[in-house]
Amino acid sequence: MNEKLEVKVWRGRESGEFVTYEVPRLESQTVLDVVTHIQRNIDPGLSYRYACRVGMCGSCAMSVNGKARWTCRTHVSKVAKEGRLELAPLSNLPVIKDLVADMTEFFDKWARAKGRFKGERTRHQDFALIKPDSKERRAADAGIECIGCAICYSSCDVVSWRPEFLGPAALNRAWTLVNDVRDVERDERLLAVAGDAGCHACHTQGSCTERCPKQLAPTAAISGLKRLSIMALRREK
Incomplete structure (x- = not known):
C-alpha cells in the first residue's frame, strides 16, 4: 500500500497553527500510529501523550477531525476523509504544547x-458488604x-459556554459516590454539585454520552444528581 495521508497537526500553544505532514498509509493503522510516525520520523519536536496504546488509560485523547x-482505538480507515486528517488538542482545556492539553482544571x-x-471503616476492620443487586449498587456500577x-x-x-461548569466527568463521579452506601459524605457532595456551576447547569444535550468511549451515560448520572439534590433541598425546608 503506497498511499499517503495528508495530516494537519496543531503546533504551538494557545496561539499556533496547523502544520501539514505527509504520512504513509498502512493497513490497520490507528491515529496514534500516525502521530507516532510523525514524531519519530519527521518532526521529533512534536509533543503528545500516550501510555497503554490499548484503550485503558485515555491519555492519548485528542481532537480528530473536530471530534x-x-x-x-481510532482507526484511520474510519475517520480519514479523502485521505486527510486534522489533529488538535482536546477542546475546553488550556494547551500546554501541540497536542498536549493541560488537565489540571479537569x-x-x-x-x-x-x-x-x-x-467510615479503617483498614483494621472487615470489608463492608454491599448487595450486588441493590438499586444503589446498580446505579454506581453504571458509571464507575x-x-x-x-x-x-x-x-x-x-x-464551552460556561467554563466554570463542573463538567460531565466530575458529575458522573459524584453520582457513583452518592450511590455508594459506604461513603459518608453524601449530603456534602450533593451540596457541592447543586450550585450554579453544578448539575443544574447541564442542558441535557447528551454529547458526553454520545462521545464516551466507555459507553457510559454521564447525562443520566447528571439527571440523577438533579433529582436527588432537589429532594435533599426539600427535606431541609
Whole structure:
C-alpha cells in the first residue's frame, strides 16, 4: 500500500497553527500510529501523550477531525476523509504544547465535586458488604468505569459556554459516590454539585454520552444528581 495521508497537526500553544505532514498509509493503522510516525520520523519536536496504546488509560485523547477520540482505538480507515486528517488538542482545556492539553482544571473540578471516596471503616476492620443487586449498587456500577480521559468534557458545549461548569466527568463521579452506601459524605457532595456551576447547569444535550468511549451515560448520572439534590433541598425546608 503506497498511499499517503495528508495530516494537519496543531503546533504551538494557545496561539499556533496547523502544520501539514505527509504520512504513509498502512493497513490497520490507528491515529496514534500516525502521530507516532510523525514524531519519530519527521518532526521529533512534536509533543503528545500516550501510555497503554490499548484503550485503558485515555491519555492519548485528542481532537480528530473536530471530534474528541482515543487515538489508540481510532482507526484511520474510519475517520480519514479523502485521505486527510486534522489533529488538535482536546477542546475546553488550556494547551500546554501541540497536542498536549493541560488537565489540571479537569481534575480540579473533579475535586470540587467531591469525587473522592470517604468511608467510615479503617483498614483494621472487615470489608463492608454491599448487595450486588441493590438499586444503589446498580446505579454506581453504571458509571464507575470512567477513566478520566476528558473526552466527555471536551465534547461538552456547556463547558464551552460556561467554563466554570463542573463538567460531565466530575458529575458522573459524584453520582457513583452518592450511590455508594459506604461513603459518608453524601449530603456534602450533593451540596457541592447543586450550585450554579453544578448539575443544574447541564442542558441535557447528551454529547458526553454520545462521545464516551466507555459507553457510559454521564447525562443520566447528571439527571440523577438533579433529582436527588432537589429532594435533599426539600427535606431541609
